[in-house]
Amino acid sequence: MKAFNILATPILRAFPQLAPADLTFAPPPKLDLGDLTLRTFDCAKKLQVAPVHLASAIATDVRFGTDVRAVTPAGPYVNFKLNRDVFGKAIVSEILGTGPHYGSDGSGNGKRVLLEHTSINPNASPHVGRARNAMIGDGLVRMLRFEGYSVEVHYYVNDMGRQIGLLVLACPDPTTMTFDAMLQTYVAANARADADPDFAAQGYELLAKMEAGDAATREKFHAVTDLCLQGQVAVLGRLGVEYDIFDRESDYLRDPRLDEVLDVLREKRALFTDEEDRLVVDLSKIGHGPDEGRYFVLMRANGSSMYGYRDLAYTIDKMDDGADLNLIVLGEDHKLYAQQINLILQAAGRRAPEPLYYSYILLKEGKMSTRQGNVVLLSDFLDEATARARERVEGQCKDLPPEERQSIAEKVAVAAVRFAILRVGPNKNVIFDWESSLSFTGDTGPYVQYSCARIASILRKSGMTPGLPQDTFPVETDVEWALLLKLAALPQTVAAAVAGRNCAPVAQFALDTARLFTAFYHECPVLQAPTEAQRSARLQLCDATHWALKNALGLLGIEALERM
């Protein structure tokens, strides 16, 4: 935030060894200590002096301009009393000047990213647990694009394998199937395979025929998996999740680049055919320590390939794309698997994508399992959430046409799910609970949207023409100042979120900002402000808050609403 250069510049002049990034300004714990705090720990480490000494040195030796009213050392901290009007105007000017880009540091300019996420089996309607992958991946895509990266989103279509074989077997005529009926078919097929070995064996046969390239079988596989994929993408689309490229697993059955990797494994005596005629990698020969997960099976005895075999070819293909960043979002159950893939590729001098893991969404009864049919479907959840939101919208937006009310309700529902998921750290288990997931009050996406709607309402009624602050910018109250400081923190929040590959800080920012705005809203009249200068400054502050919230919500895939 350039506004703080008024403080940073004289400090950097006095201590030339320091870089701008070393100076971390933060709100003080209480505003009566000062308007802004500098924490000297990082600087002190770099200068090899005690933080307490550095703090007092800054306070006594550095000469700041007249807009810095007081500089008080407090142990390792330096507290500044500022001309809030000047700093406030600088903060708001920067936000309104950058508008839709406010918060971005452009660090991704000119860089390419290949990101794979979701990639669920094309077998049935997705449940909310699977959707966590899509929401995390999509949030990351939005953050990276916001920072200037050119991102290509890939979806790996697992159109092969045992589960799909069984599903195809259970769908005699795919053209008469509906996507909604697929879940029951899938559950039934799995149950039958567990009980009936002949049926399971037929599944493997079908799979072998598919892999051998039998045209009719291939067509049938594609008919079933296309139907599923379209249904899944439609449901995920309701969340606002989109993909650039769909890669079919069945296109990666043969690849000379994989053969080269296998040659290297053979040279290292890490590849062998076991006593039951399977093709297996012994990872202990290429650096895998523990006994667990030592063996990695590539081929079944009948010569059909395992998932890992095809995925190796796919991973090689993705990495050869040469993107600056190659990311993949995976469930925590894939941790060992991803390490194994990484080891194999490393042994051949290749690299694997950077994995981002997330933990499962659990039901009170335990893990969700599509196979067993104990799931909360994403579409059911969105339907229910939309219905609840519509009740509120019907009551509050009577003047709007029905289509618009429906559209608002859908956006509130999306905000509720996406916010609830993205606000918690990815490696935490989440216990799904209908009641709390459908709540629109408190720390929720709809609460943030509501603050946006209130701002939009004020701006509508003001008749203000958007523009930068021209003359005086009075900041009269502590709430206004606290809100300004929070708004100023968006760029560093986004940068930290991107570096940590985690949307949660952005969600927290949106919540903090919405709460601070609401405090301001209750305490400070805008349209009826005491003076014209205050009315103008507060309107600009509303506008700036609006941009910060819109941008933060946008990174989470949530739309800020004008009315709700």
Add this chain to the structure above:
RNA sequence: GCGCCUGUAGCUCAGUUGGAUAGAGCAACGGCCUUCUAAGCCGUAGGCCGCGCGUUCGAAUCGCGCCAGGCGCGCCA
């Protein structure tokens, strides 16, 4: 058994990467709509930061050891 992740208010989660008196929401209790949207606000109450030992000026945060939960560990993907 081994490996990775998690443990913070009754419940769900934050906690600026080791820094000032650990913060929100839900649930509970008491207030606030003639006033820019009450999906809101104010107040009260609620804490052995899983347990123990260490590292240091200083630990919810780092290390070791336990305890509890999640995930994984050869022909699923």
